[in-house]
Amino acid sequence: MYLSSLAELAFGSRLKALSDYFYTAADEVYRGCGAQIESRWFPVLRYLWENGPTTVSEVAMAIGQTHSAVSQLTDKLVRAGMVRRRRDAEDGRRSVLALTDKARDSLGALGPIWCSIRRGVASSLGAEGKALLAAMAACEKALQERPLAAAVMVEHAALVAAPLEIVPYEPALREHFYRLNSQWLERDFKLEDIDRAMLSDPERYVLQPGGAIFFARLGGELIGTCALLCESAGVYELSKMGVDETFRGLGAGRRLLDTAIGEFHRRQGEHLFLESNSKLKTALRMYEQAGFVLQPATRLGSHYERADVYMIYQPGAGAARGKKAVRKRQARATRTSQEV
Amino acid sequence: MYLSSLAELAFGSRLKALSDYFYTAADEVYRGCGAQIESRWFPVLRYLWENGPTTVSEVAMAIGQTHSAVSQLTDKLVRAGMVRRRRDAEDGRRSVLALTDKARDSLGALGPIWCSIRRGVASSLGAEGKALLAAMAACEKALQERPLAAAVMVEHAALVAAPLEIVPYEPALREHFYRLNSQWLERDFKLEDIDRAMLSDPERYVLQPGGAIFFARLGGELIGTCALLCESAGVYELSKMGVDETFRGLGAGRRLLDTAIGEFHRRQGEHLFLESNSKLKTALRMYEQAGFVLQPATRLGSHYERADVYMIYQPGAGAARGKKAVRKRQARATRTSQEV
DNA sequence: CATAATTGCGTTAGCACTAACGTAATTGCT
DNA sequence: AGCAATTACGTTAGTGCTAACGCAATTATG
Incomplete structure (x- = not known):
């Protein structure tokens, strides 16, 4: 592929392509198994599933997106009957999200599918999948500690000065x-x-x-x-x-x-x-x-x-x-x- | 991070987040260096830079996107004065894209920036960056050979049958x-x-x-x-x-x-x-x-x-x-x- | 050679997301 | 208590992309 020849210069594009691949593959699997869920819903639903009712910002923080994104996604989930929105009694600003019984049923039935996804990734990607996960985690950590843009600017300043x-x-x-x-x-x-x-x-x-x-x-x-x-x-x-x-x-x-x-x-x-x-x-x-x-x-x-x-x-x-x-x-x- | 605990199940979301990080970091660098270019333009411009005038679909194929995306991006590049669109004389359906002199100048001046990006990635990510590149390449290859969705469905069938x-x-x-x-x-x-x-x-x-x-x-x-x-x-x-x-x-x-x-x-x-x-x-x-x-x-x-x-x-x-x-x-x- | 199929491209509608703004509620400060 | 700052959220406009369609040009087929 041409992009791979660009190496570090095309990180963004390649990661996006990979990301989209996984999203569409997941959707294909959900459709194939008759699950009433979309891949984009997963992080929010799973977080609510594991942590119980939480506010919009807590979900957003946890899954690394903006509150707007979560808010808009919530609209969809409410329309799909998966999530209930409630005002928090203690703090009127907060909107508390909770799974509906329907969602709990759906997610419960999804166990085998998630299990299959894990195993499918293992069988399709093998050790490379583990390597990718490890590398991603390491890079996420490194980027938090040493922001990329700053590092590049430092290098640039050094280059043009030398x-x-x-x-x-x-x-x-x-x-x-x-x-x-x-x-x-x-x-x-x-x-x-x-x-x-x-x-x-x-x-x-x-x-x-x-x-x-x-x-x-x-x-x-x-x-x-x-x-x-x-x-x-x-x-x-x-x-x-x-x-x-x-x-x-x-x-x-x-x-x-x-x-x-x-x-x-x-x-x-x-x-x-x-x-x-x-x-x-x-x-x-x-x-x-x-x-x-x-x-x-x-x-x-x-x-x-x-x-x-x-x-x-x-x-x-x-x-x-x-x-x-x-x-x-x-x-x-x-x-x-x-x-x- | 919560998403990392989901491992294989949240590949898409994490990759997207990483991808966006790189895009915005690149934009920040370009802005910081006064370069009149956006990170999303890079694959197309670089491809034209390396390979000379080509058609829309050839570019799309090379950078792994749809022809629509390239066509729309071309609109922007033409508006920015970076690309010239011409009908192909031999085949009237084709639209041949070529860099303008302005683009050639801009890209020529970008050499040190690209160089800084490579070095910045190395200094920020260190060996993890190399590992990520290697893992991505391996996964891209593996996914072509063994499509993920199919592998998951196979596992799913085996699971529910057992x-x-x-x-x-x-x-x-x-x-x-x-x-x-x-x-x-x-x-x-x-x-x-x-x-x-x-x-x-x-x-x-x-x-x-x-x-x-x-x-x-x-x-x-x-x-x-x-x-x-x-x-x-x-x-x-x-x-x-x-x-x-x-x-x-x-x-x-x-x-x-x-x-x-x-x-x-x-x-x-x-x-x-x-x-x-x-x-x-x-x-x-x-x-x-x-x-x-x-x-x-x-x-x-x-x-x-x-x-x-x-x-x-x-x-x-x-x-x-x-x-x-x-x-x-x-x-x-x-x-x-x-x-x- | 006429017709069908294919190819290449542009356009439109729509999706997922962000940035930016507005509003309401809460907290901090004097 | 009173006012500013902050927080939490929803909304809107806009971006980058895809899917789907349509048109024109080219190629294949009987």
Whole structure:
């Protein structure tokens, strides 16, 4: 699903979808069993069932909704003959809600259905259901203790205050080269042997043959990296570009890319190419914007299994060229190139 | 929170609440950062941002909503100047949505905010956020493969078809006595030494002193148990009553209780009491309905740490007595007793 | 090629909920 | 006691979504 790829950014939408799924599933079950009840009624009725007559606000507080919602729902329940509304004798403002005998009968008969729901959830979701419940409870607690909006604002303030710099490789940063690249490699692909070698000993495999490595540093943190490999005299490959997942969208990738291209020019390189994978759409779009042009076929004798995209740096060409070749190979990528 | 106590039964409501929390938190952040965007717009805009111009239904499919929702949202986005609507030249039915330049600018500037959101979620929810994402993904997958409503109906059919019987103890069932009791004991309390002893060797601690044990069997499964302890000549204690959490609501508890009381009468017992805890509201209500009366103080020299409720069986008394004593000790329990 | 079925979209009515307001009752303060 | 503040609730307007319908365009079928 597309939404899952957005991860933390689409929490709300996905949770809503899940919520609706459960509501409609419950209604389907109630209908199927001939129960005269709707899923939305459940929290209120069950609370009254367990706790006896209570006021509107107490119910609202307990089930985490506004008093208005409970008040309106009560109208419906009264109309359905499930709930009785009474003024409280002690406090005239209060409206005391109590189940009718009909409701008590209905709810009593609902025992097996609730039981089936619990068991159905277990059989349908298995351990994942338990995990979801546990995670929800943990998140509800965490959000009460550390409100999300405030936490985000703190991060935002820190982000915009911190300077974003590009710094060259130095031995003390070797582990970051590994960390930043293994993150995305292990997420979408797998670490190939050639990766492991290069990431573990960049001095030998990148610098010594005449290449360069850059890091993006935000404040004190290293959030991205990029390597310019020297394949042969004047021929360079852009590779090992990785930005920490939680720091994407800051422009670090583009800054690294521009720096690497700058270095390629500074060394008076003649040919610059890269290999990538069609999954990495945002990266591909960035390469195009920077002047790389998608080639009709993958590179002959590629070092990587995951490589299904081959691009060559043609600064003068712009993004207009290569359309036909692209269209043949990848409808989706074409659309992107037209758009950008 | 009350809803969490309902576990699987209130999935929908809790997920909705969480969903709304994330939506409003996101809106708060966007407002706080001065971004001209609303949280509900995000899935559509982001999809167009990543995939270029697409049709209404494609967007709807991708973000898991109806075409109507996307169509109406598009109205708003067009009014806000973020999206352009165009008829498709190739297929006149289709309405192609594309981001305006303004939207592209806005979204481009949103990078740091999205980044902050990801980091804020991490700092606010920590590992729980990851756990929630993982659980959601797993549940979405599981629900596609095994629809919930169908699974529940299957369980329901099996439940109503299976006969519920009460059977006396026999050595082969010893482990079930332990299993069924340790489940609720470990959930709300903790296993005390006296529990462990009695549950491990019921023949010595229950049967030999003159007590009895019963099991509730549903179809082939043992789903509940209950013990009648003989304290001294004619004095019995009802104890170790437990029904599997996933099988509650079927009336097994009541059947077990009635059987135990029947056995108490059959043995011409003179005094029957029980000790329990005020947390166990549904159990307490059942005891009252069966003829137990709440006592004003806990029992002198109780064996259990968790015992804060003491009830004596007075079959003639009904549920009307003991109100005053109750009211003094426990406002909540009082309400229940008035109600039932 | 005519007709039926399907597809894609917009519109409307309706639902569940919230925010905001108004009203009545109660509590707090001097 | 008198007045303000608070509390409890109902009502209204509005939001975000779905279901259901209708229309137009496209595709399938005899």
